[in-house]
Amino acid sequence: MTTAPASTGPLYVPAGTPPSGLPGDRTVRVAASTRRRVIARLLDMLVSLILFMTAMTPTYGFVFLAPDISPGKGMIATFASFLLAMAVWIGLRVRLVARWGCTVGQRLAGIRVVRYEDGTSPPDRKQARKRRFGSYDEGGRMTQVFWPFSDVWIHTRDKELGRCGHDLNAGTIVVLAQAPPPETGDGAPSAAASGPRAQIWERRERIRRGLLGALLAVLAIVPFAFIYTVSRPDTDEPARKPEAAFEADTFYPDETRFENQLGDRPVAYTRTASRVLNSAAGCLAGAADPRAREVLERARCEGRIEIAFRTADRVLVSGHVLRFPDAATAATVERDLPHTGLRFVPGGSIKNPGGASIGQVGHRKRYVVATTAASPKQKDVERKVKDAFMLIHAPALNVIIWS
Numbered sequence: 001m002t003t004a005p006a007s008t009g010p011l012y013v014p015a016g017t018p019p020s021g022l023p024g025d026r027t028v029r030v031a032a033s034t035r036r037r038v039i040a041r042l043l044d045m046l047v048s049l050i051l052f053m054t055a056m057t058p059t060y061g062f063v064f065l066a067p068d069i070s071p072g073k074g075m076i077a078t079f080a081s082f083l084l085a086m087a088v089w090i091g092l093r094v095r096l097v098a099r100w101g102c103t104v105g106q107r108l109a110g111i112r113v114v115r116y117e118d119g120t121s122p123p124d125r126k127q128a129r130k131r132r133f134g135s136y137d138e139g140g141r142m143t144q145v146f147w148p149f150s151d152v153w154i155h156t157r158d159k160e161l162g163r164c165g166h167d168l169n170a171g172t173i174v175v176l177a178q179a180p181p182p183e184t185g186d187g188a189p190s191a192a193a194s195g196p197r198a199q200i201w202e203r204r205e206r207i208r209r210g211l212l213g214a215l216l217a218v219l220a221i222v223p224f225a226f227i228y229t230v231s232r233p234d235t236d237e238p239a240r241k242p243e244a245a246f247e248a249d250t251f252y253p254d255e256t257r258f259e260n261q262l263g264d265r266p267v268a269y270t271r272t273a274s275r276v277l278n279s280a281a282g283c284l285a286g287a288a289d290p291r292a293r294e295v296l297e298r299a300r301c302e303g304r305i306e307i308a309f310r311t312a313d314r315v316l317v318s319g320h321v322l323r324f325p326d327a328a329t330a331a332t333v334e335r336d337l338p339h340t341g342l343r344f345v346p347g348g349s350i351k352n353p354g355g356a357s358i359g360q361v362g363h364r365k366r367y368v369v370a371t372t373a374a375s376p377k378q379k380d381v382e383r384k385v386k387d388a389f390m391l392i393h394a395p396a397l398n399v400i401i402w403s
Contacts, residue, residue: 010119029175031161032111043105052085098128130170248274260391273308292341308345315375315388318345322368330363364400
């Protein structure tokens, strides 16, 4: 069975219709099959995943490089990245269908969205938006919803051409991609392109699909590779390059006075103390209580660096770098050792009356970094302590990653 919008318009035939017996003096469009629609939708879902991962990559990097960030803020950043990726994806779908008559997945699957009235032109933006943002069929059921596979099965209600309710309302149809018919000059319908002209178009279209598919594959690999690189667990395999020297200047800035910056907020530091205790005894000497000493002794701590800073806002920062036999042991110490288990290098209590303090223990490879910051009572003390802590703790961990 065939369908045409008018006696002089294009002729539409169901998916799988053999070419024999079709008229050669009119444009004939074959409806897209369910198989091609599913392939197109899976590829479009891959595009949406790439957009999400791309939006998440800087967010993930920030969370990874700022280990003191709260789980709630991390979830907010993830949700915001998801909404951004979905907004860009939907915008791209509307724009691409209006411009080219297809999404990325539809292009790779070899199908197109065209105006039902002429069978060749892509829908305009109004029609594309109408297809994307919901419409209803004659029974009052919503046919275009945001669930990824809704229209993939809803189109089967039309047993002939597979038009969804949003296609009927927007005046569109999904068909197989084919060479556009030649221009007649008088606006009258013409026969479908054939012969060398159609072969040239098909060859160029295959090249474009191949290039688009290769680009999609590269874009799919990059964000996953970045996140895998920064989040894969450490192994006990031998290092491919010698470890950096176990010195304070390896993990912290070597200048006595320096400045680190968080966004538009610089923090000025002065190093007030620094010592390397490259032995198990020196490592145990940093324990502030018997429990911490037991953890370090059980883990066979090999050495410790202790360092202290003072910021221009009178925040005191205490830092320790502990070295262990392997990464697994360091991970255990990170879990069992609180930052208060190591002595506060500048001396005295870290709990200043009316002030604030913050600290954390983290590990990279076979090293554990413990940092504590404390401040007496002052204006905006919570922010100042947090900034002073973060800009010493996170860079020390990052140095270990790349060293």
